[in-house]
Amino acid sequence: MTSLTMSPATEADWPEIIGADARAFVLPAPLPDDEIAEFRAKFPDDATFVVRDDGRIVGFSMYFVLPMTLPGGEVVPTAGLSWVAVAATHRRRGLLRRMIDAQFAAWRAADLSVAILTASEGTIYERFGFGPAVFAHQARIDPSAVVFRRQAPEDSRVRYGTPDEIATRAPEIHARWAAQHPGAIGRPDTWWPSIFADRTFRRNSQTSGLHYLLHADGYASYRTDARNHSATVEDFVAVTTQAHDDLWRVLTGLDLITSIDAAIPVDDTLGHLLTDSRAVSVTGRPDTLWVSILDVVDALSRRSYGVDGSIVLDVADTYSDRAGRYAVVVVGGRATVSRTDQAADAVLDIATLSSIYLGGISARELALAGRIDTTEEHLDVLARMFDVPRAPFAGTFF
Numbered sequence: 065m066t067s068l069t070m071s072p073a074t075e076a077d078w079p080e081i082i083g084a085d086a087r088a089f090v091l092p093a094p095l096p097d098d099e100i101a102e103f104r105a106k107f108p109d110d111a112t113f114v115v116r117d118d119g120r121i122v123g124f125s126m127y128f129v130l131p132m133t134l135p136g137g138e139v140v141p142t143a144g145l146s147w148v149a150v151a152a153t154h155r156r157r158g159l160l161r162r163m164i165d166a167q168f169a170a171w172r173a174a175d176l177s178v179a180i181l182t183a184s185e186g187t188i189y190e191r192f193g194f195g196p197a198v199f200a201h202q203a204r205i206d207p208s209a210v211v212f213r214r215q216a217p218e219d220s221r222v223r224y225g226t227p228d229e230i231a232t233r234a235p236e237i238h239a240r241w242a243a244q245h246p247g248a249i250g251r252p253d254t255w256w257p258s259i260f261a262d263r264t265f266r267r268n269s270q271t272s273g274l275h276y277l278l279h280a281d282g283y284a285s286y287r288t289d290a291r292n293h294s295a296t297v298e299d300f301v302a303v304t305t306q307a308h309d310d311l312w313r314v315l316t317g318l319d320l321i322t323s324i325d326a327a328i329p330v331d332d333t334l335g336h337l338l339t340d341s342r343a344v345s346v347t348g349r350p351d352t353l354w355v356s357i358l359d360v361v362d363a364l365s366r367r368s369y370g371v372d373g374s375i376v377l378d379v380a381d382t383y384s385d386r387a388g389r390y391a392v393v394v395v396g397g398r399a400t401v402s403r404t405d406q407a408a409d410a411v412l413d414i415a416t417l418s419s420i421y422l423g424g425i426s427a428r429e430l431a432l433a434g435r436i437d438t439t440e441e442h443l444d445v446l447a448r449m450f451d452v453p454r455a456p457f458a459g460t461f462f
């Protein structure tokens with residue numbers, strides 16, 4: 065393996081990278097050229113990491129810089145690790161680890177305090193200090209059982225969008241939603257063209273293109289399947305409860321549709337709006353975002369907290385340089401965080417701290433699982449400090 069080298073991608077590398085990724089991610093075919101052009105507009109070449117063996121590409125990964133909203137509303141730039149693939153001929157020989165080492169160095173050089181990813185498997189990334197932090201409910205809705213408790217408004221306030229309206233309205237509505245929702249991944253301008261293009265490789269011969277429903281404060285896109293008359297909600301963005309309820313009224317009232325699938329926030333209110341909450345069944349609870357805190361002091365200082373208090377965390381990190389004791393002192397909901405020599409109140413590893421960072425898992429749950437070593441008194445402080453009023457929701461897969 066002495067012939068292995070790593071460098072940023074060059075122009076000539078892209079056909080080989082796209083082919084290798086299609087193979088690794090079990091895609092039926094490499095991405096089409098127009099999709100590749102849009103994909104490449106999303107990140108600079110120096111955010112790419114190509115491993116070659118004797119000149120042939122055997123490993124690839126890259127990162128986007130993506131805005132993410134924290135509890136309290138501050139938006140931080142994050143390193144969004146993505147497109148990680150190692151050739152089957154070179155698996156389990158340390159290529160992923162080598163690329164992650166280089167990525168970490170790049171993230172540090174770029175002063176990024178938080179890294180995020182959407183994971184293909186649950187057992188890969190904890191060793192690098194990532195923990196699952198945001199979840200969604202995979203919901204299946206039975207429209208025939210849907211009866212809203214409140215009477216429908218005379219006008220649903222929802223309209224189908226024309227392509228022009230969608231191009232103007234959806235990014236603006238998404239930005240408003242993301243600004244107020246913890247865990248939300250902001251979508252840079254360069255992300256929208258391929259969403260709107262809705263190319264045929266994203267569906268099969270019997271599924272429709274995206275239909276867009278627009279509201280003054282929200283939108284939803286969905287496609288239908290002619291084989292079984294089902295609908296799948298691809299994107300649902302509601303800035304207000306009114307928009308949420310109005311959009312769901314239209315979606316659940318689609319004539320000739322026998323079931324609707326959607327990924328919804330774990331605290332979504334749809335079931336509570338109905339006379340029979342069983343019309344909404346939860347078929348899964350996937351993790352939708354993994355987080356790794358890169359700079360504990362900076363990351364913890366940027367979110368807000370539910371209650372004031374202070375706690376000393378002893379953080380373990382077997383991968384990088386984040387281990388140590390940190391004093392977190394919260395006054396008026398904002399934290400002052402510093403490294404300290406004081407005795408620890410709670411002991412946990414960096415992946416566990418990253419899991420509770422956005423409030424998607426409670427410290428209490430992880431302590432019960434033996435992942436946080438603390439006393440009942442300190443756990444109470446820790447759990448209440450990190451608790452959030454609304455569950456985080458990422459809303460974007462990357």
Ligand SMILES: CC(=O)SCCNC(=O)CCNC(=O)[C@H](O)C(C)(C)COP(=O)(O)OP(=O)(O)OC[C@H]1O[C@@H](n2cnc3c(N)ncnc32)[C@H](O)[C@@H]1OP(=O)(O)O
Pocket residue numbers: 088089145146147148149150151154155156157158159160161162181182183184185187188191
């Ligand atoms: C953010 C994303 O892009 S998620 C997508 C990840 N990519 C995929 O799922 C595509 C298909 N899979 C692959 O391309 C490869 O198998 C990868 C990228 C997952 C792993 O690449 P490899 O080069 O084989 O990993 P590498 O040898 O560096 O392993 C590093 C460590 O992770 C472990 N590991 C790697 N893959 C896995 C896995 N799938 N499950 C469990 N552990 C794993 C290794 O055992 C090793 O552990 P250790 O160093 O602590 O002893």
